[in-house]
Amino acid sequence: MNGFVELRRSLNSGPILQVPDMYKYLTTYINASKQGLGVVLMQDKGVIAYTLKKLKTHEELYSTRDLKLAIVVLVLNFRAIALQGEALCSKVITKY
Numbered sequence: 001m002n003g004f005v006e007l008r009r010s011l012n013s014g015p016i017l018q019v020p021d022m023y024k025y026l027t028t029y030i031n032a033s034k035q036g037l038g039v040v041l042m043q044d045k046g047v048i049a050y051t052l053k054k055l056k057t058h059e060e061l062y063s064t065r066d067l068k069l070a071i072v073v074l075v076l077n078f079r080a081i082a083l084q085g086e087a088l089c090s091k092v093i094t095k096y
Helices: 002-012 064-082
Strands: 026-032 036-043 046-054 090-094
Touching (some): 026 064
């Protein structure tokens, strides 16, 4: 029940996503697993944008190296769409 209460509080307390400040660094968190790929763009501990991609059946058979390449492609495509072509200085944080 605590998780539900926390989720409800988070969804009802102000904006979930924030507008990026083009003069500050952007942090990109990435994660890849055999189930899917995830990317979160953050700035000042606030979420700018996020995306998840569920892997197709044949993609679940990819090696770790191939999953890392797939997440790089996802990040580059997602950043171009989420930031509408704006170039921001950033750092990438991964669990690898």
